[in-house]
Each structure stands twice: as C-alpha cells, then as structure tokens.
Amino acid sequence: xxCYQPVMEGKRPLPIGRGSLHKLLRRKSTIAFLMTLxxxxxxxxxxxxxxxxxxxxxxxxxxxxRFVGLAxxxxxxxxDGFWMVVWQTCLLAIxxxxxxxxxxxxxxxxxxxxxxxxxxxxxxxxxxxxxxxPAMSILAWRELYDPSFGAFNWVLVHLGLDRIxxxxxxxxxRFSVILVSVWFSAPFFMIMYLASLKSVxxxxxxxxxxxxxxxxxxxxxxxxPMTRNIIAITMLFSLIGSFAGFTLVAVxxxxxxxxxxxxxGTLAFLVGILVGNLPMGAAVSLxxxxxxxxxxxxxxxxxxxxxxxx
Numbered sequence: 538x539x540c541y542q543p544v545m546e547g548k549r550p551l552p553i554g555r556g557s558l559h560k561l562l563r564r565k566s567t568i569a570f571l572m573t574l575x576x577x578x579x580x581x582x583x584x585x586x587x588x589x590x591x592x593x594x595x596x597x598x599x600x601x602x603r604f605v606g607l608a609x610x611x612x613x614x615x616x617d618g619f620w621m622v623v624w625q626t627c628l629l630a631i632x633x634x635x636x637x638x639x640x641x642x643x644x645x646x647x648x649x650x651x652x653x654x655x656x657x658x659x660x661x662x663x664x665x666x667x668x669x670x671p672a673m674s675i676l677a678w679r680e681l682y683d684p685s686f687g688a689f690n691w692v693l694v695h696l697g698l699d700r701i702x703x704x705x706x707x708x709x710x711r712f713s714v715i716l717v718s719v720w721f722s723a724p725f726f727m728i729m730y731l732a733s734l735k736s737v738x739x740x741x742x743x744x745x746x747x748x749x750x751x752x753x754x755x756x757x758x759x760x761x762p763m764t765r766n767i768i769a770i771t772m773l774f775s776l777i778g779s780f781a782g783f784t785l786v787a788v789x790x791x792x793x794x795x796x797x798x799x800x801x802g803t804l805a806f807l808v809g810i811l812v813g814n815l816p817m818g819a820a821v822s823l824x825x826x827x828x829x830x831x832x833x834x835x836x837x838x839x840x841x842x843x844x845x846x847x
C-alpha cells in the first residue's frame with residue numbers, strides 16, 4: 538500500500554514514492570543530466586567504443602586471430618626508430634605550441650590596443666589562415682617550398698643566396714613543418730586570447746598605471762594572471778591536436794626525408810593501413826594516450842588549483 542502525506546496548505550496529498558520522484562525531477566542537476574544524456578550517449582558510441590576496440594585490437598597478432606597481450610607494445614618499445622618518432626612528435630608539437638602561444642598573445646595585444654573600428658578588418662585578415670581548409674593551404678605551402686620554382690627560393694636567388702631544399706633536408710624539413718603549423722593555428726590562439734583580454738577590467742590597468750607600473754609589469758601582474766587559465770586550456774587543446782595531427786605531415790612531407798618528420802599519427806597510418814598491420818598501428822596510436830593524459834592532468838590540475846585559490 539502507498540502511504541500518503543498529510544494535507545498541507547490545501548494541497549492534494551501525493552504518495553511518498555511519487556513525491557520523491559517529483560523532487561528528484563525538480564533538481565537542477567537531474568534536469569542538466571537528462572538534457573545532456575543524448576550527447577553523452579553519442580560520445581559513448583563515437584569515442585568510448587572505438588577506443589575500447591583499439592585497445593582490444595592492439596593486443597592481437599597481425600592476422601587479428603590470436604591474442605598476444607602486450608607483445609605489440611613490447612616490440613615498439615624495443616625499436617630505436619619508434620623512439621625517434623616519439624621524440625620528433627614531442628619536438629614538433631611542443632615547439633609549434635610554444636610559438637603559437639607567443640605569437641597569438643602578441644597579436645591579441647596588438648588587436649586589443651587598436652581602435653574598435655579597425656579591429657574588424659584586422660581580425661578578418663588575421664583569421665584567414667585558420668578558416669582555409671588545411672589540405673588546400675598545405676598544398677599551397679608545398680608550392681612555396683618547391684626547390685626549383687618556389688617563391689621562397691626565388692627570393693633567396695634574387696638576394697644572391699643559395700637555394701634551400703626546404704623539404705629535402707632534415708633541419709629545414711622540420712622547420713618547414715613547424716612554420717606551417719604555426720601559420721595555420723596562431724590565429725586561433727589570437728582570437729582566444731583577444732576574447733580573454735576583453736574580459737579583463739580596465740580599472741585594474743588604471744590602478745596599476747597610477748601606481749607607476751610599466752607595460753611589462755601590467756602584463757605580468759594584471760594581464761597574465763587574469764588570462765592564464767585561457768592560455769593553459771588553449772595550449773592543451775592545441776597540444777592534443779598537434780600530437781594527433783596527420784594532415785600536415787602527410788600532405789607536406791609524408792614523413793620525409795628518411796622519416797625525419799614522421800610523427801605518431803602518420804606512423805600509425807603507415808603501419809596500420811599501408812603495411813596492413815592493424816594491431817601494430819593501433820598500438821602506435823595508443824602511445825599518444827599516456828603522454829596526453831599526463832599533460833592534460835597537469836594543466837587541468839593547475840587550473841583547478843588557481844580557481845580554488847581565487
């Protein structure tokens with residue numbers, strides 16, 4: 538039998554079970570969960586299942602018929618060539634993200650200090666590299682790097698300098714990949730930092746100026762503390778994209794010369810798809826997970842710590 542609550546203030550009594558359900562449905566957390574449930578289901582289907590299947594696949598042999606455990610990972614760890622790819626991935630990703638941060642922060646300050654009417658024009662022009670489809674822009678950069686007919690070598694020749702094999706020499710090839718990555722993603726950093734700068738109260742700058750603070754001191758003690766969470770999140774987002782990146786290296790250098798620009802994404806495609814060893818390709822791709830997990834944990838923990846202190 539259902540027990541009824543006493544009548545209060547002229548309201549009709551509700552069964553205890555129905556009353557508890559009614560209260561549960563009125564909670565904001567419950568409403569929020571129900572509204573995000575379709576998205577959570579979609580994420581579970583499109584992310585969790587492929588990730589779990591990749592882990593399962595990485596523990597099979599090349600024929601995908603025999604379970605070998607961690608043998609594929611042990612094989613990769615024992616190969617010097619694989620560790621060279623890991624080092625190159627870290628080098629290209631960290632260097633590119635560092636340069637994007639500096640250039641994006643400088644461009645955001647430039648945009649923030651010009652008149653509002655002129656900001657629209659500059660924002661539109663500086664966002665062009667980011668809105669162009671990556672494959673199209675990277676093909677254009679390949680033409681610029683062409684050793685015989687490229688614009689860069691044309692300028693060098695007219696300046697009396699020697700031609701450079703941009704994509705044919707190890708150092709220059711890595712430099713070329715980093716340059717294109719910075720050119721493509723720096724506008725995203727700029728627009729994120731610009732939005733963060735707009736949220737900093739002008740009163741803080743005025744108070745710092747009254748106290749005699751220089752430009753660098755205002756930037757260090759006012760701008761950076763107020764925007765460092767956005768800086769950290771943007772760097773994390775770009776770092777994940779750089780580690781998992783495939784299009785840039787695949788179209789620009791295809792991992793050459795002699796594999797000196799090969800990254801984990803292109804190596805996983807090479808081994809898994811072109812060579813036909815899907816379990817080994819899955820093992821290569823999963824090596825990105827621990828590195829990115831540690832990096833994300835470190836950055837997000839710093840953000841949470843600063844938020845609790847604030």
